[in-house]
Amino acid sequence: MRINAHQIVRGLIASLCVMAALPSVSVAQERAPDPFYCEERDLGRYFYCERERNKKAPPEPTIIEVTPAPPSATEEIAAIREHLEELRAEAVLRPTQDNVRAYVSFQRQQLDRASTFSDAWRRLLWTEPSLDYTLQRPVSQLGKRQWLDERRADRNVVLASLGERYGMFYFFAASCTACTEFSPILKAFADHHDIPVKAVSVDGGPSPYFPDAVRDNGHMATLGLSGAPTPAVVLYDSEANKVIPIGFGIVSQSELEDRIFVLTQTITGEDY
Numbered sequence: 001m002r003i004n005a006h007q008i009v010r011g012l013i014a015s016l017c018v019m020a021a022l023p024s025v026s027v028a029q030e031r032a033p034d035p036f037y038c039e040e041r042d043l044g045r046y047f048y049c050e051r052e053r054n055k056k057a058p059p060e061p062t063i064i065e066v067t068p069a070p071p072s073a074t075e076e077i078a079a080i081r082e083h084l085e086e087l088r089a090e091a092v093l094r095p096t097q098d099n100v101r102a103y104v105s106f107q108r109q110q111l112d113r114a115s116t117f118s119d120a121w122r123r124l125l126w127t128e129p130s131l132d133y134t135l136q137r138p139v140s141q142l143g144k145r146q147w148l149d150e151r152r153a154d155r156n157v158v159l160a161s162l163g164e165r166y167g168m169f170y171f172f173a174a175s176c177t178a179c180t181e182f183s184p185i186l187k188a189f190a191d192h193h194d195i196p197v198k199a200v201s202v203d204g205g206p207s208p209y210f211p212d213a214v215r216d217n218g219h220m221a222t223l224g225l226s227g228a229p230t231p232a233v234v235l236y237d238s239e240a241n242k243v244i245p246i247g248f249g250i251v252s253q254s255e256l257e258d259r260i261f262v263l264t265q266t267i268t269g270e271d272y
Contacts, residue, residue: 080110155261159193162260165239168197168246171220171232172213174205179231182250183209186233189253202230235260 071079087103125132138144170186172179187209190197199210200219207213220226223234223243233251235244244263246256 084110154265155257158261158265159257162193162264163195165237166195166260166264167236167238168195169219169223169234169236169243170197170199170210171202171216171225171228171230171234172199172207172210173203173230174201174207175203176230178250179207182231183207185250185253186231186256189256192253193257235263237264 084103084106087099087106091099091103125134129135134140134143138147168186168190170183172183186197189195197210199207199213200216201207201213202216202220204215220228220232225232225234225245229248231250232248233246233256235246236242237244246259246263251259
């Protein structure tokens with residue numbers, strides 16, 4: 001049987017029409033994912049698993065709950081003060097029974113809190129003597145008297161031998177009324193404790209209590225007291241070769257004794 005070219009062409013056209021009438025099937029649909037490769041071995045797109053993988057639902061967002069930090073003690077105290085002030089202002093501006101009651105009630109709560117703190121404070125000091133400052137510096141009348149008696153005895157011992165190591169510079173002026181009042185006080189103090197005094201007149205005038213006074217020819221400047229007011233008393237330490245200012249202006253004899261004892265026998269903070 002002989003087939004010519006026109007018959008072949010008509011056959012091809014008929015085949016194309018039949019194929020066009022059939023539903024289209026994609027390669028991915030023809031080749032369904034194999035669970036063995038896609039799920040167990042997870043080989044991905046090489047076994048047509050990528051499309052199935054892309055169909056998975058996206059993970060839900062993670063919600064992190066942040067717990068706010070509790071307020072500090074300082075913030076709590078500030079809030080209490082602010083609330084108390086607000087209640088007081090409200091009671092003053094609008095003094096109704098409810099407003100005044102709210103202020104007084106809240107204020108009483110804070111007074112109770114302060115009383116509890118004060119009670120805890122004293123109980124602690126009673127049980128831990130290392131924290132009780134009154135053992136070093138008594139505040140009761142009996143304890144203070146006993147402390148002062150001991151202090152006076154220690155001070156007298158120190159002052160009795162003070163002249164062996166220390167001397168005094170006394171700067172005054174004949175025209176200074178404060179110097180006129182202070183000179184006899186210093187003279188009595190020096191004689192009582194046998195401490196030598198070198199009197200220096202700033203203006204060159206004399207003093208009846210210190211007849212051996214000399215004129216200031218740079219003494220104050222040498223001791224670092226340029227421009228200092230008069231009267232001025234300076235203690236000189238012959239062993240350490242240094243000066244210790246004691247006071248300026250009128251100072252009582254007992255105050256002189258106490259200052260000298262503190263400055264020569266105690267360290268800063270020990271006796272305060």
